[in-house]
Amino acid sequence: MTENPSLFYQYTLGEIRAWGKERDLPAYRIGQLWSWVYQRGAASFDDMSNLPKDLRAELNARFSLELPTLVVRQRDPNDGTSKILLELNDGERVESVIMPRFSERAQTDPRTGAVRDRDKRTVKDYTACLSTQAGCQYACRFCASGQDGLQRNLSAGEIVSQVMRFRREGEDVSHIVFMGSGEPLHNYEEVRRAVEILTCEEGLNFSSRKITLSTVGVVPEIYRMAKDDWKIKLAISLHAPADEKREQLIPIARSYSLSQLKDALLYYQRLQPRRVTFEYLMIADFNDSPKDAEKLIALADGLICHVNLIPYNAVPRAPFQPTPARKIDEFRNRLRKRNLDATVRYSRGRNIDAACGQLRRRMNQPAVASIEHE
Numbered sequence: 001m002t003e004n005p006s007l008f009y010q011y012t013l014g015e016i017r018a019w020g021k022e023r024d025l026p027a028y029r030i031g032q033l034w035s036w037v038y039q040r041g042a043a044s045f046d047d048m049s050n051l052p053k054d055l056r057a058e059l060n061a062r063f064s065l066e067l068p069t070l071v072v073r074q075r076d077p078n079d080g081t082s083k084i085l086l087e088l089n090d091g092e093r094v095e096s097v098i099m100p101r102f103s104e105r106a107q108t109d110p111r112t113g114a115v116r117d118r119d120k121r122t123v124k125d126y127t128a129c130l131s132t133q134a135g136c137q138y139a140c141r142f143c144a145s146g147q148d149g150l151q152r153n154l155s156a157g158e159i160v161s162q163v164m165r166f167r168r169e170g171e172d173v174s175h176i177v178f179m180g181s182g183e184p185l186h187n188y189e190e191v192r193r194a195v196e197i198l199t200c201e202e203g204l205n206f207s208s209r210k211i212t213l214s215t216v217g218v219v220p221e222i223y224r225m226a227k228d229d230w231k232i233k234l235a236i237s238l239h240a241p242a243d244e245k246r247e248q249l250i251p252i253a254r255s256y257s258l259s260q261l262k263d264a265l266l267y268y269q270r271l272q273p274r275r276v277t278f279e280y281l282m283i284a285d286f287n288d289s290p291k292d293a294e295k296l297i298a299l300a301d302g303l304i305c306h307v308n309l310i311p312y313n314a315v316p317r318a319p320f321q322p323t324p325a326r327k328i329d330e331f332r333n334r335l336r337k338r339n340l341d342a343t344v345r346y347s348r349g350r351n352i353d354a355a356c357g358q359l360r361r362r363m364n365q366p367a368v369a370s371i372e373h374e
């Protein structure tokens with residue numbers, strides 16, 4: 001650890017314990033400190049009333065509990081999704097989203113994404129969608145995040161502080177998905193460290209089963225993840241069932257074919273016997289035909305998996321249209337008939353630019369409409 005004040009959220013409990021040991025602090029002091037930060041959500045070391053004054057002064061000199069600045073917050077009244085735009089220390093901006101999860105029976109209107117009023121009362125819990133990089137290097141053609149390239153990796157502390165920001169706002173996060181801007185496996189070490197901090201039993205104590213990492217399919221890193229024994233869930237942004245089509249959407253697919261990706265997933269499941277999710281954007285007349293469904297069924301054969309069909313959310317400069325809801329249902333039924341587990345994920349927050357990277361891009365443009373400033 002360096003000697004300048006650094007973000008507390010960057011460190012694991014083991015590292016903070018080692019820091020305490022160097023200073024001959026009794027072990028219970030570190031327990032108190034950790035619980036102030038992660039269980040009670042303290043905003044300042046000075047609030048930690050049961051810590052001695054000189055320790056608080058030392059903590060102030062050594063660490064910071066500062067959270068990224070909230071630039072703007074938008075709430076979709078239709079389904080209760082909130083999106084926040086955060087500014088990091090160096091001025092880079094990232095988005096995080098918090099989405100209510102409704103009971104199994106909740107009905108959404110396929111056209112507008114609106115959740116029936118009756119169902120709004122059945123909110124089960126809340127999922128936070130976190131960014132792992134500012135921008136993204138992969139430039140998938142349907143995604144707003146990659147349109148300006150990669151700015152930089154986020155540190156583990158910056159990833160964890162997105163959850164802390166939601167908690168400070170009074171939001172109760174129960175699940176986490178790494179599906180915001182960036183490619184988590186392109187920032188492997190910091191995301192892994194963030195997972196260790198988020199799942200620390202003495203702190204935020206997220207169950208690893210409630211954390212999902214979504215990747216575009218960086219094949220070597222899937223092997224690495226399998227061996228490193230992350231216990232979280234894995235989702236793959238598949239979006240097309242054949243190489244030629246996938247390459248049109250996802251430039252990195254030219255480096256990793258679907259058969260290489262499938263081999264990596266078979267290996268992954270031998271070591272990590274958990275169901276993998278395929279995310280599949282439904283794009284009109286591109287990947288939504290019965291033939292596409294057949295290819296997807298063949299690709300999934302041999303894997304324990306689930307397909308999440310996602311209506312494409314139109315973004316500027318992308319030449320695609322969403323598949324109509326009726327056709328999405330047909331596609332889903334076709335998969336189900338062949339015993340491929342499939343659901344439709346009506347994206348949340350459709351009225352607030354919730355597709356990855358849209359808010360950040362729009363906020364960098366001069367004209368901003370209907371946004372609630374804080």
Ligand code: SAH
Nearest residue numbers: 143179182183214215216237279312313355
């Ligand atoms: N790089 C990672 C994580 C970020 S993108 C990955 O590729 O998985 C995660 C998800 O954002 C994509 O799988 C897709 O489900 C969603 N997404 C991106 N652009 C979208 C759009 N225009 N419409 C709907 N979903 C989109």
